[in-house]
Amino acid sequence: MKIMGYRLPAMSSLILWGILWEIVGQAGVTFFIPPLSKVFVTLFEVIGTGSFQKALWDTAYAFFAGVFFSIVIGIPTGIMMGKNRLIDEMLLPWVNMFLSAPLTALVPVLMVLFGFGMKSIIITTTLFAIWIIILNTRAGVMQINRSMIEMARSFGASPMDAFFKIYFWAALPEILGGVRIGVIRAVKGVIIGQLLISIVGFGALFELYSSNFLMAHFWAVLIVLFALAFTISEVFAYLERRVAYYAAKR
Amino acid sequence: MAMPQTETAFEAKVDNAVAVRGVSKNYGDVEALKDMSLEFPRGQLTSLLGPSGCGKTTLLKIIAGLLEPNAGEIEVNGKAVTGPGPDRAFVFQDFALLPWASVLRNVGFGLELRGVARSEREAIAEKYIKDVGLAGFEKSYPHELSGGMRQRVGLARALSVNAQVLLMDEPFSAVDEQTRRKFQEDLLNLVQNESKTFIFVTHSIEEAVYVSDQIAILLPRPSRVSEIIRPSGFRNKDAASIRRDPEYLDIVDEIWASLRSYVE
Ligand SMILES: Nc1ncnc2c1ncn2[C@@H]1O[C@H](COP(=O)(O)OP(=O)(O)OP(=O)(O)O)[C@@H](O)[C@H]1O
Numbered sequence: 375m376k377i378m379g380y381r382l383p384a385m386s387s388l389i390l391w392g393i394l395w396e397i398v399g400q401a402g403v404t405f406f407i408p409p410l411s412k413v414f415v416t417l418f419e420v421i422g423t424g425s426f427q428k429a430l431w432d433t434a435y436a437f438f439a440g441v442f443f444s445i446v447i448g449i450p451t452g453i454m455m456g457k458n459r460l461i462d463e464m465l466l467p468w469v470n471m472f473l474s475a476p477l478t479a480l481v482p483v484l485m486v487l488f489g490f491g492m493k494s495i496i497i498t499t500t501l502f503a504i505w506i507i508i509l510n511t512r513a514g515v516m517q518i519n520r521s522m523i524e525m526a527r528s529f530g531a532s533p534m535d536a537f538f539k540i541y542f543w544a545a546l547p548e549i550l551g552g553v554r555i556g557v558i559r560a561v562k563g564v565i566i567g568q569l570l571i572s573i574v575g576f577g578a579l580f581e582l583y584s585s586n587f588l589m590a591h592f593w594a595v596l597i598v599l600f601a602l603a604f605t606i607s608e609v610f611a612y613l614e615r616r617v618a619y620y621a622a623k624r
Numbered sequence: 625m626a627m628p629q630t631e632t633a634f635e636a637k638v639d640n641a642v643a644v645r646g647v648s649k650n651y652g653d654v655e656a657l658k659d660m661s662l663e664f665p666r667g668q669l670t671s672l673l674g675p676s677g678c679g680k681t682t683l684l685k686i687i688a689g690l691l692e693p694n695a696g697e698i699e700v701n702g703k704a705v706t707g708p709g710p711d712r713a714f715v716f717q718d719f720a721l722l723p724w725a726s727v728l729r730n731v732g733f734g735l736e737l738r739g740v741a742r743s744e745r746e747a748i749a750e751k752y753i754k755d756v757g758l759a760g761f762e763k764s765y766p767h768e769l770s771g772g773m774r775q776r777v778g779l780a781r782a783l784s785v786n787a788q789v790l791l792m793d794e795p796f797s798a799v800d801e802q803t804r805r806k807f808q809e810d811l812l813n814l815v816q817n818e819s820k821t822f823i824f825v826t827h828s829i830e831e832a833v834y835v836s837d838q839i840a841i842l843l844p845r846p847s848r849v850s851e852i853i854r855p856s857g858f859r860n861k862d863a864a865s866i867r868r869d870p871e872y873l874d875i876v877d878e879i880w881a882s883l884r885s886y887v888e
């Protein structure tokens with residue numbers, strides 16, 4: 375964006391919202407919104423504490439495990455659906471259903487099935503992230519140029535070759551888009567898991583701070599979480615731009 | 625339709641690289657090919673010429689083993705075709721290059737799929753990249769090349785697997801007229817220098833007459849071979865004077881006369 379000939383740095387709207395936040399906070403409109411400066415001071419106080427670091431570790435572990443499983447299960451499933459009519463017809467209704475299902479309502483069931491520990495939290499995270507990854511991968515595979523597949527067949531590609539050398543790469547732009555959105559949904563999944571299943575990690579911190587009306591603490595943790603999610607999704611956005619040169623010409 | 629026994633025996637003596645026998649192909653209700661028989665002599669270039677939608681691509685893909693015919697059979701070097709094989713290589717009308725791979729990898733991709741070691745396949749690919757006149761573009765990506773250059777990458781890929789039969793689906797349709805003429809001349813040299821059998825699909829009568837040893841004229845659906853023409857008189861002339869040869873001009877006229885009724 376440009377204003378009066380000056381190129382504004384990316385995300386400069388955040389600065390504007392930050393200033394607004396500070397003003398509203400200083401005016402003391404509501405205890406719910408403490409001044410942003412106070413939030414940052416709290417953030418730096420909190421960040422060094424053992425309990426915060428433990429929470430960060432617990433959250434990161436569940437998050438990355440959940441994202442890992444949703445990727446290694448989601449991408450092959452999406453590719454299979456895109457390749458094979460029968461598999462697609464079998465699975466598509468379920469994928470669509472779970473994509474829009476209120477997954478939070480399923481968490482108690484998961485607890486019964488998988489217990490109250492990390493396992494259930496990871497599964498919850500996976501369930502939040504996986505469906506969009508499957509759908510995007512499927513869409514990516516379906517738009518592959520037929521002649522590229524015929525080319526691979528005519529040169530004697532094995533199914534494995536076709537999978538790793540054609541389908542995966544040809545669908546990569548869509549796959550990365552799916553993973554980027556999946557990652558954001560996984561953040562939601564991990565926190566909901568931590569709130570509902572066992573009170574650990576950031577979920578526990580949110581619970582603790584909000585029930586004690588420690589709003590500056592609450593926002594501080596939220597900002598950390600936002601930064602985390604934003605960074606990871608930017609990494610995928612960067613990868614998406616790296617493959618953009620061929621996204622338009624497949 | 626079974627051929628008389630004597631004729632089959634006679635045909636077997638001619639050295640055919642590819643034989644199509646009684647092939648039919650339906651897409652649902654659409655009869656694309658009906659009881660088509662055609663033979664392709666070894667070491668020669670045969671063109672399939674005919675109006676749009678008459679089943680040229682279908683026939684080529686059946687020979688390639690990419691499509692199954694509903695009836696009939698294909699023989700390559702006397703062996704029945706059941707699927708794609710290393711004895712045939714396809715040049716695709718829309719190039720079918722990997723957009724995420726360099727020219728070098730694209731040209732070597734056929735060999736890569738056949739499990740040829742990297743250093744070996746890159747050496748072979750480099751040779752063919754040079755042969756098709758793309759030296760210096762090994763590291764480029766398809767989106768950085770013009771249509772004609774991409775087509776040459778597709779051609780180099782097909783040549784590098786050293787298949788005996790080359791199946792080319794309108795390989796020159798995406799290039800401008802000048803490039804096309806250049807390609808046609810190159811193709812003539814290729815047919816002469818490589819002892820390969822070429823099956824070449826084209827829309828262009830002039831192109832077919834210019835490059836072919838044998839022209840099969842196909843008529844619209846359900847497609848059959850209406851005529852086989854073997855230009856012979858000018859085949860040994862140099863590339864430049866073919867287009868002025870009276871026999872060349874006569875054959876072009878003759879083909880146009882027999883096709884024009886289907887265009888109207
Ligand atoms: N996958 C398909 N499904 C249904 N019909 C098809 C399919 N492929 C081809 N056809 C039909 O079969 C006929 C022959 O098609 P084909 O592509 O072989 O023609 P062609 O001679 O190569 O045409 P062109 O010169 O335009 O490339 C056409 O009428 C087409 O509509």
Ligand SMILES: [Mg+2]
Pocket residue numbers: 680681682793
């Ligand atoms: Mg065609």
